[in-house]
Amino acid sequence: MLVAVDCIIFGFDGTHLKLLLIQRAFQPEAGNWSLMGGFVQPDETLPKAAARVLKKLTGIADVYLEELSAFSHPERDPIERTLSVPFTALVDIQQYETQITDDYHAGWFDINKYPKLIFDHREMVEKAKARLRYKAAFHPVLFELLPAKFTIPQLLNLYEEVYDISMDKRNFSRKILSMDLLEKLNEKDKGNSKKGAWLYRLNKKKYKANFHKVASIIPNPDIHYS
């Protein structure tokens, strides 16, 4: 049996949650939109294969990668039986090397409006989206989608986009800051307002140490995943 990995790569452009797709270069389905994937090599584990594929497409290393349940339907690949293990990748879209777009005919698409995909890739994307909502309701993973320095209002926008809700900014910032993961910097970001918003950065140590802890950031998180 062939074994492959496919990467569901999420990014956040400040307004919308985005998905990175490529136009497939070979048969079957050449020219059609697809997730970036690849076969697992003899010396690789699955996570290593996913990291390799991601690096090749985005130029980014050391990325948040989460393995999802395998896709194993016997006829999912029409040519030869292939098991595929999807990985969710959360990247800082600003670090994406845009020259790659040409090499792979890649493109970022709004998560709510992306083209028809080959095989069962649509199902993978929807699974990854549901999983992201589930995970982010309890664990501070969404920081992975932001640049190293970010503002609380940016973070709020991200949560509102991922869950398609609007949240109370006062309760939100209190909750986020009470998690004690952020360090306030002496800089402001004036990109979005005249007053400017304070920039923060993650305290990586605290982030790692507290990652497994459950933080209920979203009101009524139940209703946001199936």
Add this chain to the structure above:
Amino acid sequence: MLVAVDCIIFGFDGTHLKLLLIQRAFQPEAGNWSLMGGFVQPDETLPKAAARVLKKLTGIADVYLEELSAFSHPERDPIERTLSVPFTALVDIQQYETQITDDYHAGWFDINKYPKLIFDHREMVEKAKARLRYKAAFHPVLFELLPAKFTIPQLLNLYEEVYDISMDKRNFSRKILSMDLLEKLNEKDKGNSKKGAWLYRLNKKKYKANFHKVASIIPNPDIHYS
């Protein structure tokens, strides 16, 4: 690449959380303790393969099965490269057909004291245990380990065993009943006390409908998983 599934089968004997293991019948590692596993057949998905393996070993069908992350180290199987996907199975130990014990040289072991296992099976078991704790802290999966009719004190014992804590029975029963998943029967179980404890059964509809909801049953759930 060969693709296999391995089942981490949990049961509850009323006191301890148990793990079902077999003595491997073939080389390599013949005679040593192992998880029950098998290769994925040409017409099977992974979950189907896991269900088949489980049925063969326990005689039980329609069991709670949850796929865990794949084990993919290139040298995990010394003979030939084999990818294995572990599945957690939660079974009602009373339904286990004991005659099978002889066929497979199977045995139930205390989850805290089980023999040396082949390959990376110990790691699978530990992952499954951690995952069970995580999952059960938020979702009512532990019912799967009990018979169709059970009492609140039995359920309490189960939670206390899984998390190795003691809980307040008053708060526990209030919490459980407020989830509105149980139906009180007109029977008592007198196995554990003179007074007898009321028997309940799951309302399957409500169970399925509310499964995704998050119920914080364990106090300080954070501290119980890594």
Add this chain to the structure above:
DNA sequence: TCAAAAGTGTTTAAAGTACACCCATGA
């Protein structure tokens, strides 16, 4: 000077936690 986003504080409601007593029964 005013529009637009940033930032802060208080009140109320709900959920979680701690804790103590009575009940039913068989030995």
Add this chain to the structure above:
DNA sequence: TCATGGGTGTACTTTAAACACTTTTGA
């Protein structure tokens, strides 16, 4: 009659949710 496990109720603490005003500043 008493020891054993089963069952319930209440006060208190903590956490979440709702909500309104002041600040800064560039156009």
